[in-house]
Amino acid sequence: MNHVMPDHVVPLRVYLLVFIALIILTAITVQVAYIDLGLLNTPIAIIIASIKASLVVLYFMHVRYSEKLILLVVFVSIFTLILLFGFALSDYLTRYWIMLPIR
Amino acid sequence: MSLGHSAASSPYLAHHFEDLEQQKTSAVLGMWLFLVTEIMFFGGLFAAYAVYRTLYPGPFHAGSHLLDVRLGGLNTGILIFSSFTMALAVHSAQLGKRRLLILFLTLTMTLGCAFFVVKGIEWHHKYVEHHIPGPNFHFDGMQDPKLVQLFFVLYFSMTGLHALHVLLGIGAMLWLVVLAMRKKFSKEWYTPVELVGLYWHFVDIVWIYLFPLLYLLGRH
Numbered sequence: 001m002n003h004v005m006p007d008h009v010v011p012l013r014v015y016l017l018v019f020i021a022l023i024i025l026t027a028i029t030v031q032v033a034y035i036d037l038g039l040l041n042t043p044i045a046i047i048i049a050s051i052k053a054s055l056v057v058l059y060f061m062h063v064r065y066s067e068k069l070i071l072l073v074v075f076v077s078i079f080t081l082i083l084l085f086g087f088a089l090s091d092y093l094t095r096y097w098i099m100l101p102i103r
Numbered sequence: 104m105s106l107g108h109s110a111a112s113s114p115y116l117a118h119h120f121e122d123l124e125q126q127k128t129s130a131v132l133g134m135w136l137f138l139v140t141e142i143m144f145f146g147g148l149f150a151a152y153a154v155y156r157t158l159y160p161g162p163f164h165a166g167s168h169l170l171d172v173r174l175g176g177l178n179t180g181i182l183i184f185s186s187f188t189m190a191l192a193v194h195s196a197q198l199g200k201r202r203l204l205i206l207f208l209t210l211t212m213t214l215g216c217a218f219f220v221v222k223g224i225e226w227h228h229k230y231v232e233h234h235i236p237g238p239n240f241h242f243d244g245m246q247d248p249k250l251v252q253l254f255f256v257l258y259f260s261m262t263g264l265h266a267l268h269v270l271l272g273i274g275a276m277l278w279l280v281v282l283a284m285r286k287k288f289s290k291e292w293y294t295p296v297e298l299v300g301l302y303w304h305f306v307d308i309v310w311i312y313l314f315p316l317l318y319l320l321g322r323h
Contacts, residue, residue, distance in 0.1 A: 009197050010190075019187040026179050026314075030172070033319035041323060045315035053308045060190045060304045067128060070135055077139040081146050088150045092157060 008065040018059045025052050115292035127294055134298045138305050141268075145309055148261050152316065155253055162246040164321030166254030169234055171225060175318035178221045179310065185214035186307040193300040199290035205283050208276050208296075211303065215273045222266050226259075235259070258317055265313060268306045275299045 029048045037044065058064040063074055092098070113123055120126035156163045192207035233241035236256045242248040279299055282288060288296060 010194065012191075012194065015187060015190045015194065018190075019183065022183045022186075023180065026176070026183065029315050030176055030319065033315065033322040036323035042320065045319060046312075049312045049315055052311045056186060056304050056308050056311070060186055060307075061301055066131070069128075069132060073132065073135045073139060077142045080139070080143060084143070084146050084150050085153060088154055089157070092154050098158065 008062070010059065010062065010065065014059055018055050021055060022052055113291060115289075123291060127297070130294045130298060131301070134301050138301065141305060145261075145264065148257065148264065149312070149316075152257050152261070155257065156320070159250045159253065160321075162250030163254045165242075165244055165246040166251045166258070167317060167320045167322075169232070170258070170318050171228065172318050172322070174221055174225050175314055178218050179314045181214050181218045181221065182307050182310050185211050185218070186304055188214065189300050189303045193293075193296055196288055196293035196296040197290065199288075201283055201286065201288070204288065204293075204296065205280055208280050208283065212273050212276045212280075215269050215276070218269055219266060219273075222262065229255075261313055261317070265306065265309050268309070272299070272303050272306055275302065 025048055029045055032044055032048070033041065035041075057074060063070055116123055116126060120129065188207050188211045192204055192211060195201075195203035195207055229235055233239050234255055236252045236259065240248065240252050240255070242251045244251070276299060279296055282295065
């Protein structure tokens with residue numbers, strides 16, 4: 001392997017834009033929480049949080065400019081989380097003898 | 104394999120690495136693997152939250168309503184701003200600007216402390232209002248107090264574990280400031296700054312999920 005690439009210095013403008021985007025998304029998630037969207041409120045909150053998390057991972061944590069190996073590790077962590085949530089919830093949500101009080 | 108100029112000359116290069124680039128990539132990879140274990144650590148709590156909230160939405164909404172959105176929102180802003188100053192600290196380290204590095208690290212630590220103070224105020228409110236799980240827990244309302252208490256068990260374990268991470272992050276930055284003052288970092292080598300930066304951003308991400316899930320659920 002050849003490692004001669006110099007460290008990637010991210011322009012300050014990018015950090016500033018990401019910061020502004022994170023603040024705006026926080027304001028949006030607070031506003032949306034006060035609107036009744038039925039069962040959609042939680043998924044929307046999680047999607048906005050995930051957009052914010054992706055911005056932090058890609059730019060603040062430099063994953064966008066890193067080796068593919070680091071990206072692989074990031075995906076592995078998401079994958080293991082999906083396994084954890086998927087198996088736990090697929091069990092609890094399908095226990096017909098538990099009365100699921102959906103709202 | 105070529106003998107890079109850095110391999111022969113750099114005092115920062117450990118003998119088992121080919122060059123500084125490879126050395127740094129290895130450190131960053133190691134840090135990311137550690138973060139994966141942290142993600143699963145917090146993930147367990149988030150999964151418990153998901154299961155119990157699915158089973159008891161009413162009591163969870165009631166518990167969430169007892170939290171202060173303004174203080175939670177303020178802390179979200181503080182932590183996002185601290186992530187920004189941390190990114191600027193790493194940026195300064197990359198350019199070898201020692202004074203700016205110390206400045207931004209100090210700023211990030213101060214914001215971390217501010218986060219902790221706000222969290223302390225919130226926890227104190229909870230103590231005064233008897234919302235801390237245990238024999239003194241008290242809840243007046245339509246929902247079963249035992250199940251509202253379950254929400255607060257998760258609230259305190261999740262925000263508590265997160266606050267512990269904030270505290271450790273502040274400690275790590277203090278160590279970085281000492282190293283920076285002793286002129287240990289250079290454009291060539293600033294790996295600890297980069298790694299603590301990754302850790303701090305991870306702590307920020309955990310809060311990015313905690314805030315809507317704990318404070319904002321069922322606000323409508």
